[in-house]
Amino acid sequence: MPVNQTLAQFSDWSYFTAFAFYLFAFVVAIAFYARRISAADLAAKSNERELVGVGAGAGSAAVDVDAPEGPSVSESTAVIDGKPAASAKAEKQLALAHKLGVTAEMLIYVGVAVHFASVLLRGLATQRFPWGNLYEYVSVSILFSMAIAAGVLHRESMRVFWPWLLAPVLALMFYGGKNLYVEAAPVVPALQSIWIPIHVTIIAIGASIALVSGVASILYLLRMRQPVGKEKGVLGKIVLPLPSAQTLDSIAYRTAIWSFPLFGLGIVLGAIWAEAAWGRYWGWDPKETVSFISWIIYALYLHARATSGWRNSKAAWINIAGFSTMVFNLFFINMVVSGLHSYAGLN
8 A cells, every 4th residue: 555655744844843842841851840949949048947946046136127226137037928938939949840830741741642643643544553663662652641641641730750750751752753763654454454553553552551650659769768848969959859759659558550551452452363363372482571570570579569578779770671671672682683573663
């Protein structure tokens, strides 16, 4: 079936336009995150000064800040609109952070819409479901991940995740567009099956949710090293806006609960497709084997997370290991190892 080159060109333009929107959103999200760091830092200083002031007030006379003579008023006693200076500055930083967060979110929504247009136009151009090679699969997986994240991270307290999530998304999208790109074309006969939209879609959704879960586990490990209220050094400044370790662990666990059965269902449906295409359900092909290993690791993570003695960094490391095997399967197995699933579309 001939390819509509005009639609294919529009699809490519939409892909890079979506990347641009995500990149702008990333820059704004970093500015938002920096303002949240500043606000949290000022709020912490304000609390410390209030405690010091209370301690000093118990054993000394109050200072008349309106006195025309005497020493200058320090920042610890300065007042802006009836509030301590540090506290007032913190509120201004939070207000600015809110505006930046909303802006980043709007850019992400537009990026997701344009990204969806890219995938849709690719499908219309080739008259098939647009995930027949590695470039298309990466694009679709990123689209699912961003769409799911946009629905989950819309609350004010969740926006601090965006810089951390957009970083790997941009890296994957840049690599996909630069190194994995192939011209729109019909797929090989083995992929001309009704099973491709079923099997690949479920696998892609499961992998996209696993990305959110993996990022949450990484942030959980960072927060465990820098508990709330005990942040120190440069790393402490970086994690200052993040929620508690318990909240991050809960996000990682709840998203993994969704990813695990979807990924498992995708493997089962892939086995059914394999029987129809190759006459066997399972052949320990490299991609099948690593996919099964990833699924087992996620099963271990969910079991470890439900076991009281493992509800700490051990379980989080297992979750990260599971996602790492997914990335290994996506790139190394597809691009380096030869097997029945070598449909990357690359020479």
